Amino acid sequence: MAGRRRVPRSALVALALLLVSPVGCGGPTATDGARSAVRAVLDARAAAILRHDEPAYLRTGARAGYENLRAVPLSAWSYRLTGLHRTGATATADVQLDYRLKGYDDSPVTVGRTLALSRTAQGTWYVDSERPAKQAPQQLWDQGAVTVVRGAHGIVLGSGQSGAALRGYAALADRAVPAVSGVWGTGWSRHVVVLVPGSLAGMAGLLGAPASSYRGIAAVTTGEVGGSAGTPADRIIVNPDAYAVLGSVGKQVVLTHETTHVATRAHTSAATPLWLSEGYADWTGYLRTGRTAAQAAPELYRAVADGDGPAALPADRDFGFSGDATRLAEAYEGGWLACRLIAGHWGADRLSRFYRAVGAHHTRPGAVEAALKSVLGTDLETFTAQWRDYLRTQLD
Incomplete structure (x- = not known):
């Protein structure tokens, strides 16, 4: 599939944070004061979100967004101000938001956000809206x-x-x-x-x-x-x-x-080819479903039947979503059948060991070849030939 x-x-989660020096009407002292005031508002808003404290949240800004977050279980939520662009009584704040889901995140998820603020008649800053930062x-x-x-x-x-x-x-x-x-x-x-x-x-x-x-x-x-x-x-x-x-x-x-x-x-690294990471995931997904190779790999089935089966294991570029849909399907199916072959011939435990051995390398060159030799006792040329034979026998 x-x-x-x-x-x-x-x-x-690449951040598009513009590290621009803030500009204010009142010179350096006024600018520093505005930054401190905005930081205080952001800290209060974060604390209100974390405690699900609606009155405290409303004291920092507009209600918009509060209801959307009400049910989300949070163990952390904080803003770090990275840029403040002020024009009189309005300002735009660039921030880094760090948050964690309670019981699931060991460290924060980090995303870029942009907040629009205005200054009230009493001179306090008020959050009017919050949105994802540009390109976030x-x-x-x-x-x-x-x-x-x-x-x-x-x-x-x-x-x-x-x-x-x-x-x-x-x-x-x-x-x-x-x-x-x-x-x-x-x-x-x-x-x-x-x-x-x-x-x-x-x-x-x-x-x-x-x-x-x-x-x-x-x-x-x-x-x-x-x-x-x-x-x-x-x-x-x-x-x-x-x-x-x-x-x-x-x-x-x-x-x-x-x-x-x-x-x-x-255990997945830059050395892990997509045919292995995607193939292993599909192999696990299809276990005990009763699906035959022909049922789960229809595109390769047609290619093999037409005498146009692949000559080599799928390359990473074959997994591109924006490319040819048939080529993409054949890449997934080829990776799955490669892992199915390993599990069937060498055993499921050996397949998992092979995955870990490849991922233990930090760079691609030689990683698969080394793991094939150390874990499966074969080489890439022999394994590829065995895989091609396997396609013919399983998809005939």
Whole structure:
């Protein structure tokens, strides 16, 4: 099933903070005073959000946005002022927002935000609005009121979704987490954070990308490659439009696939090719579904039947969302069948060891070759030939 890919958090939370010296009408002293006053307002606003203290929140600015955040479980929320652009009684503040979800984030999620402020007749600063900084992604509460559903193995946050729909995602996650632990092991957080916006456009907003890039893509996982206990939890971001057309098995495969990315993140590095990371996630997703190779890999099935099977393992460029859809599907299917081959011939434990061995390298050259030799006792040329034979026998 094509279209499920991990996205490095570094590509999603890049900050567009303009480090411009503030300008004020009253010279350096007035400017310093304005910065101090704005910082105090931001600190008070952050404390009010963290305590879910509506009266305190309203003393710092407009009500807009408060209701959207009411249900979000937070253990930290703070603003760091990075730029203040003042024109008389109005100002624009560039800030870095750090927040953590209670029980899920070991360190803060960091995003760029822009706040519009005005000065009241009493001389105090007042927040009129808050929005994502230029080129920064939206947060779920930017899209409307957030509803929260907790499961045994994760938390689902949705906007524009019914509680019943969100409970369905929580049930999928509750099945996915044990399934992944059963093959990968328990040395990971064993919980997931699932974000469900109201539409494809909402998904694109959370990713800071055009909606056209993710049309037909059921879900993606954001995360920092090599992430450990010192990084925020990955977010599984769902495209509800694409998800709605999947059957029950397809929905579970997608959630299990994305959960696999969460579990394997700490052992995924720049050395890990996408055929392995995506193939392993699909292999885990399809386990015990009863799907045959021909059913789960229809594009490769047609290519092999036409005598046009691939000559080499999928390259990273084959996984690009904006390219040819058939090529993308064949890349996912080829990676899945490569991992299926390893699990079938060498065993599931050896497949997981191979994944870890590749990820232990920090650079790509030689990583796969070294792991093939040390873990599987083979080389890339032999393995590729074996994989091509496997495609023919499984997809004939």
